[in-house]
Amino acid sequence: MRRGWLILGLVLAAAVAVGALLYPRLYSAPYATPIVERPADGGDGSFPGLLDLMATAAPGAPVRVLWTHGMCTHPPSWVDDRANRLAAVIGGSRQSVGSRQIGRHGASLRTERISVGATAVEIVFLSWSPVTAPLKAALAYDRSVSFGGDFPYQRATLNRDLKSGLVNDCLVDVVTYAGPNGNPIRYAMIEAVCEALGGRGTDGDCDLAGGRPPGSLALVVESLGTKMIFDAILHIGAAVEGRRDDAATDRLANAMAATRMIYLLSNQVPLLDSADLPDGSTTVVAPSPSLVGASVARSFALLARMRERLATGQPPLAAVAFSDPNDLLSYRLVPAFLGDHARHFRVVNVIVSNAATYLGFFERPDSAHCGYAWNPHVLAMLAEGHKAGQPPRRPPASMDGSCHGEIGLAGQ
Numbered sequence: 103m104r105r106g107w108l109i110l111g112l113v114l115a116a117a118v119a120v121g122a123l124l125y126p127r128l129y130s131a132p133y134a135t136p137i138v139e140r141p142a143d144g145g146d147g148s149f150p151g152l153l154d155l156m157a158t159a160a161p162g163a164p165v166r167v168l169w170t171h172g173m174c175t176h177p178p179s180w181v182d183d184r185a186n187r188l189a190a191v192i193g194g195s196r197q198s199v200g201s202r203q204i205g206r207h208g209a210s211l212r213t214e215r216i217s218v219g220a221t222a223v224e225i226v227f228l229s230w231s232p233v234t235a236p237l238k239a240a241l242a243y244d245r246s247v248s249f250g251g252d253f254p255y256q257r258a259t260l261n262r263d264l265k266s267g268l269v270n271d272c273l274v275d276v277v278t279y280a281g282p283n284g285n286p287i288r289y290a291m292i293e294a295v296c297e298a299l300g301g302r303g304t305d306g307d308c309d310l311a312g313g314r315p316p317g318s319l320a321l322v323v324e325s326l327g328t329k330m331i332f333d334a335i336l337h338i339g340a341a342v343e344g345r346r347d348d349a350a351t352d353r354l355a356n357a358m359a360a361t362r363m364i365y366l367l368s369n370q371v372p373l374l375d376s377a378d379l380p381d382g383s384t385t386v387v388a389p390s391p392s393l394v395g396a397s398v399a400r401s402f403a404l405l406a407r408m409r410e411r412l413a414t415g416q417p418p419l420a421a422v423a424f425s426d427p428n429d430l431l432s433y434r435l436v437p438a439f440l441g442d443h444a445r446h447f448r449v450v451n452v453i454v455s456n457a458a459t460y461l462g463f464f465e466r467p468d469s470a471h472c473g474y475a476w477n478p479h480v481l482a483m484l485a486e487g488h489k490a491g492q493p494p495r496r497p498p499a500s501m502d503g504s505c506h507g508e509i510g511l512a513g514q
Contacts, residue, residue, distance in 0.1 A: 175234075198212075
């Protein structure tokens with residue numbers, strides 16, 4: 103009997119020892135502490151956060167943030183989620199200012215204010231999920247009968263969830279945006295950018311006359327929103343420059359000068375530019391290859407022209423791209439996107455792990471893609487930026503989250 107217990111004890115001890123040795127290989131997050139790449143300009147990778155913009159804001163010059171979600175249905179609660187998380191990491195109090203419709207297809211703008219002492223940041227959230235809701239409803243028949251649809255055949259559980267969530271709820275947004283049915287989304291984004299610049303947007307037009315740009319503007323865009331923001335900047339710039347009106351172009355230059363930071367949470371532009379023609383249009387006239395990252399390059403060229411128009415010197419605009427290497431839909435920003443305008447910009451790539459990697463083989467694709475919004479390092483860098491030589495700060499509060507409801511993998 104004693105011998106049996108001894109053998110069992112030795113087996114358990116061996117199992118614990120082997121488990122201790124193998125555990126790091128079974129379950130790891132290689133970039134749990136982010137890697138901040140050195141920019142191509144040879145700098146140290148430092149970049150400001152929203153608190154830095156707030157600290158340097160002139161009296162009466164508000165700090166404004168335009169934030170938009172990406173693909174997959176985002177209910178109104180996504181705004182509360184982002185605002186609460188950001189307020190927690192900033193350490194400020196949150197106040198809802200108001201919400202209103204933008205455009206004629208269900209998109210909306212909601213403003214939240216986060217205050218820290220005497221300073222504040224105004225965050226305008228663009229929600230455009232209602233625009234594609236009818237298209238997704240048209241695919242509801244493809245749900246299994248047990249989940250309220252008309253599909254009578256057996257599907258494997260994982261395949262069923264991926265079809266209803268990833269394809270019918272998420273990729274629909276990408277397909278819609280790439281074609282003419284995406285115009286209402288484009289118009290909503292253009293109007294949101296126009297208003298963030300201090301103008302007035304209507305039906306995809308931007309009027310900057312009489313507007314007042316913010317003291318500082320930061321853009322926070324997720325997933326598909328990364329493509330949308332650059333397309334909107336290009337549309338506004340092309341419309342103004344096409345008028346050959348020096349006064350209007352000067353207004354645009356002064357408005358765009360307020361843009362200090364662009365934070366990209368899963369940059370999809372290199373992939374989605376594949377749907378564009380070289381001139382940036384989506385009207386197919388003949389087969390034509392597009393340049394990877396062309397809309398980013400054209401946007402940076404436009405911003406550079408506007409900056410060169412101003413007599414006063416400006417610090418480089420910083421674009422920070424957060425990427426999980428296991429995010430199938432994310433791409434780094436590379437120096438080629440800057441063309442001949444590198445002196446006007448600082449591009450910083452931040453490599454993160456949004457979830458655990460198992461056996462070095464597998465990280466859940468949904469968590470890898472939508473986990474930026476609750477990755478504590480990403481949120482900390484949005485709030486505080488990054489100072490070279492200082493380790494990224496990890497907020498003490500739990501930032502756990504779930505992709506369910508955002509990437510819709512909830513069996514249907």
